[in-house]
Amino acid sequence: MASHGKLLTKAFMMAALPLALGSAFAQEAPKLTNDEKAAAKKIYFERCAGCHGVLRKGATGKNLEPHWTKKLPDGQTQEGGTLKLGASRLEKIISYGTEGGMVNFDDILSKEEIALMAKYIQTTPDVPPEFSFKDTMDSWKEIIPVAQRPTKQMNNFNLKNMFSVTLRDTGEVALIDGDTKEIRSIVKTGYAVHISRLSKSGRYVYVIGRDGRLSLIDLWMEKPAVVAELKVGFDARSVDTSKFKGFDDKYAIAGSYWPPQYVIMEGETLKPLKVVSTRGMTVDGEYHPEPRVASIVSSEIKPEWVVNIKETGQILLVDYSDIKNLKTTTIESAKFLHDGGWDASKRYFLVAANASNKIAAVDTKTGKLAALIDTAKIPHPGRGANFVHPKFGPVWATGHLGADVVTLISTPSDDPKHSKYKEYNWKVVQEMKHVPGNLFVKTHPKSQHFWADAPQNPDKDLAESVAVWDMADLSKPKAVLNVAKDSGLPPTKATKRAVHPEYSADGKEVWISLWGGKTDQSAIVVYDDATLKVKKVITDPKMITPTGKFNVYNTQHDIY
Ligand code: DHE
Numbered sequence: 001m002a003s004h005g006k007l008l009t010k011a012f013m014m015a016a017l018p019l020a021l022g023s024a025f026a027q028e029a030p031k032l033t034n035d036e037k038a039a040a041k042k043i044y045f046e047r048c049a050g051c052h053g054v055l056r057k058g059a060t061g062k063n064l065e066p067h068w069t070k071k072l073p074d075g076q077t078q079e080g081g082t083l084k085l086g087a088s089r090l091e092k093i094i095s096y097g098t099e100g101g102m103v104n105f106d107d108i109l110s111k112e113e114i115a116l117m118a119k120y121i122q123t124t125p126d127v128p129p130e131f132s133f134k135d136t137m138d139s140w141k142e143i144i145p146v147a148q149r150p151t152k153q154m155n156n157f158n159l160k161n162m163f164s165v166t167l168r169d170t171g172e173v174a175l176i177d178g179d180t181k182e183i184r185s186i187v188k189t190g191y192a193v194h195i196s197r198l199s200k201s202g203r204y205v206y207v208i209g210r211d212g213r214l215s216l217i218d219l220w221m222e223k224p225a226v227v228a229e230l231k232v233g234f235d236a237r238s239v240d241t242s243k244f245k246g247f248d249d250k251y252a253i254a255g256s257y258w259p260p261q262y263v264i265m266e267g268e269t270l271k272p273l274k275v276v277s278t279r280g281m282t283v284d285g286e287y288h289p290e291p292r293v294a295s296i297v298s299s300e301i302k303p304e305w306v307v308n309i310k311e312t313g314q315i316l317l318v319d320y321s322d323i324k325n326l327k328t329t330t331i332e333s334a335k336f337l338h339d340g341g342w343d344a345s346k347r348y349f350l351v352a353a354n355a356s357n358k359i360a361a362v363d364t365k366t367g368k369l370a371a372l373i374d375t376a377k378i379p380h381p382g383r384g385a386n387f388v389h390p391k392f393g394p395v396w397a398t399g400h401l402g403a404d405v406v407t408l409i410s411t412p413s414d415d416p417k418h419s420k421y422k423e424y425n426w427k428v429v430q431e432m433k434h435v436p437g438n439l440f441v442k443t444h445p446k447s448q449h450f451w452a453d454a455p456q457n458p459d460k461d462l463a464e465s466v467a468v469w470d471m472a473d474l475s476k477p478k479a480v481l482n483v484a485k486d487s488g489l490p491p492t493k494a495t496k497r498a499v500h501p502e503y504s505a506d507g508k509e510v511w512i513s514l515w516g517g518k519t520d521q522s523a524i525v526v527y528d529d530a531t532l533k534v535k536k537v538i539t540d541p542k543m544i545t546p547t548g549k550f551n552v553y554n555t556q557h558d559i560y
Contacts, residue, residue: 030119040120043113054258055290056125059310059336060355069122090118101378101402130259131233136272139231146268154222157184160553161505164196164205169518169545173207175224178504181536185224189215194237195548198556199249212236214254216270230270232256232263241267242320243298251320253305255293262293262307264323273323283313283332294338297349299364306349306362308337315362329367333360341383342558343396343411350396352379371426373409378402382440383560387471392429393421399438399452405431406441406452435462440500442560446507447529448472455497463495466512468532479532483512486534487523505553513546522546
């Protein structure tokens with residue numbers, strides 16, 4: 001009886017605890033009007049949630065729950081550093097960033113917005129609504145049914161060399177002809193559209209927006225347009241199709257940040273088939289309510305997708321051969337999984353556990369973790385880049401947001417002429433000197449060059465430039481190309497970030513986005529890869545905030 005009583009008391013205390021905490025926070029938290037709260041919520045979703053999570057539990061960015069945001073003494077950051085400037089601590093962090101990798105928002109948000117956000121993050125986060133299978137189904141639009149779509153290519157474009165270009169702030173993609181450099185179509189897609197991926201056939205482009213809207217574009221139409229649409233959640237980043245022989249584009253999968261889940265659908269219509277939650281335990285054995293789906297890639301050696309769960313550090317191999325009886329292998333790696341790409345053999349998928357400063361390599365043949373490699377701070381590979389190092393053999397490269405190097409990791413190879421490099425496998429064999437703030441690296445099997453950007457570097461000149469190495473002799477000084485100057489666009493006070501190098505299908509050109517503000521003139525600068533000279537500057541009033549560019553052939557075949 002006594003123990004029953006104790007249990008009841010404990011149960012009561014457990015139930016009362018959140019209320020007590022809630023009221024303590026409610027007393028201390030700054031008061032916001034409904035309008036202020038709505039405005040702050042919108043800014044938080046658009047600018048902060050990607051790194052800190054909607055529940056503010058932290059990932060690439062720090063935890064922003066009230067127990068942190070209200071507790072730190074003025075002048076101190078969570079990583080123990082100090083801030084020397086005036087004004088309140090949170091406003092300073094938001095304005096000027098921190099040495100821990102938080103970027104500055106003083107050029108994006110007004111002073112009033114910064115003050116509002118400093119108050120907002122001291123309040124208890126709201127839990128957004130869920131998005132059920134029915135919600136997904138209700139959102140589904142088959143704009144042009146398969147039977148009414150063309151049966152052959154109706155335009156005369158060289159589709160292999162078409163680029164799908166993210167126009168970030170207009171929620172559109174521009175389809176640009178790689179041969180003529182003409183914009184063939186501008187297609188409305190989701191809000192702050194994120195990435196494009198190709199069907200195995202190379203006919204369809206799948207575009208995912210940060211609002212969870214997935215758009216399917218048919219490149220065979222006279223003017224390529226959206227033929228189907230689906231909302232997979234409120235916030236999403238990744239998409240791919242089934243690429244194993246016999247399942248070619250039968251299914252597609254899209255991963256959502258909120259709610260934390262993935263949706264499996266029909267590949268050609270986007271009709272949803274299944275929604276799977278990713279909530280669960282982290283690799284440290286703690287329950288996490290918001291484990292977001294980061295990168296997804298399709299294996300060609302098994303009917304499986306590699307689905308990387310950010311906060312838990314679990315890598316899922318989702319077997320789609322029987323959707324009704326879904327089998328999943330859960331591989332423990334490290335927390336904060338983000339972006340990644342294949343090694344040259346396409347057997348191993350290497351993914352950054354960015355805030356853990358590690359790269360995890362999954363062996364998709366055995367379904368096991370092949371290696372967990374320590375790297376410099378905050379690796380950010382995009383999809384990485386593969387080449388044969390003159391001294392260490394096949395390597396996969398990642399850049400870093402938080403360190404001034406590009407890391408080269410030795411990868412296994414079945415080619416007998418590479419057997420002498422076995423001893424280096426899964427080791428960091430070289431760190432090439434670069435600058436912090438790198439997001440994407442790229443090369444091409446037909447190229448001698450290796451490209452890296454630095455759009456998040458606080459220095460304007462560096463953020464507007466890219467670096468190019470000669471892979472035959474990495475000891476040669478790298479070339480630094482100032483893309484903003486090379487573009488010939490009028491100089492602006494705001495930084496025009498040079499971002500995301502992408503090769504043409506033949507590996508002879510490199511396209512770099514010059515990502516200006518929403519009202520600035522932006523451009524894509526096309527370089528001749530052999531001479532490093534500008535070949536063409538693609539600019540147009542409709543080319544607003546271009547960021548990622550996805551060459552059809554290279555994306556379809558995972559060439560990087
Ligand atoms: Fe991305 C890939 C998430 C901010 C441009 N980005 C990815 C992937 C993830 C991701 C999970 C891997 C997808 C895959 O392969 O399946 N990105 C996030 C974020 O959470 C983050 C940090 C913050 C946010 O709020 O979204 C973020 N990303 C950005 C940008 O600000 C970038 C630079 C500009 C933009 O357009 O938004 C940007 N992310 C990209 C690009 C890729 C990408 C171009 C694909 C790289 C590739 O070569 O495949």
